[in-house]
Amino acid sequence: ARIVVLASGAGSLLYSLLDAARTDGYPAQIVAVGVDRVCAAQEHADVAGVSQFKVALRDYADRGEWDRALTEAVAKHEPDLIVTAGFMKILGTAFLERFGGRIINTHPALLPSFPGAHAVPDALAYGVKVTGSTVHLVDGGVDTGPILAQEPVPVLDDDDEAALHERIKVVERRLLVDVVAAVATRGVVSDGRKAVIPSDRT
Numbered sequence: 231a232r233i234v235v236l237a238s239g240a241g242s243l244l245y246s247l248l249d250a251a252r253t254d255g256y257p258a259q260i261v262a263v264g265v266d267r268v269c270a271a272q273e274h275a276d277v278a279g280v281s282q283f284k285v286a287l288r289d290y291a292d293r294g295e296w297d298r299a300l301t302e303a304v305a306k307h308e309p310d311l312i313v314t315a316g317f318m319k320i321l322g323t324a325f326l327e328r329f330g331g332r333i334i335n336t337h338p339a340l341l342p343s344f345p346g347a348h349a350v351p352d353a354l355a356y357g358v359k360v361t362g363s364t365v366h367l368v369d370g371g372v373d374t375g376p377i378l379a380q381e382p383v384p385v386l387d388d389d390d391e392a393a394l395h396e397r398i399k400v401v402e403r404r405l406l407v408d409v410v411a412a413v414a415t416r417g418v419v420s421d422g423r424k425a426v427i428p429s430d431r432t
């Protein structure tokens with residue numbers, strides 16, 4: 231399967247996908263990396279020799295223009311799947327119309343708990359003992375799409391945000407790579423709320 235990955239930050243999740251895609255037998259290849267700003271994720275794409283593009287909101291008259299430009303930039307690579315890996319923008323209607331049902335996101339909390347851009351500090355502030363990683367399909371909301379996979383991560387008493395986020399990222403990297411491979415191989419059936427990856431009853 232052809233995958234375009236969208237990122238905005240350190241790109242450690244992108245790195246894990248690039249690493250997995252390099253191994254024989256992984257059922258997907260990263261055909262391009264898209265960013266919305268200058269970020270470390272671009273370096274991972276460079277090192278991996280994967281083409282990349284930047285579509286920054288400030289270069290467009292408004293969010294609608296940006297959304298259409300991003301949609302076109304992604305469509306050029308004819309992806310089967312899009313993965314948002316730390317992409318810090320809400321995808322617009324043009325993008326969702328074009329790629330809806332084929333966009334996979336990862337979120338560093340057990341949705342529906344702690345949606346939004348501050349999931350890790352929110353979980354710490356709340357005092358939960360367990361948080362985790364969620365991989366889900368992207369719909370029109372913020373972190374509200376049908377859930378594909380989740381895995382718990384313990385919160386330790388002396389955790390700060392960095393320690394907890396890194397412990398979550400270790401899980402995320404594996405979970406995202408596994409879910410992308412499963413969806414690439416077996417697709418996903420979702421009836422709006424529930425999403426199921428058909429098990430490979432061979």
Ligand code: GRF
Pocket residue numbers: 237238239240241242243244315316317336337338399402
């Ligand atoms: C990940 O924790 C992801 O769940 C969240 O942003 C972080 C991205 O990390 N949305 P990186 O940029 O891939 O290192």
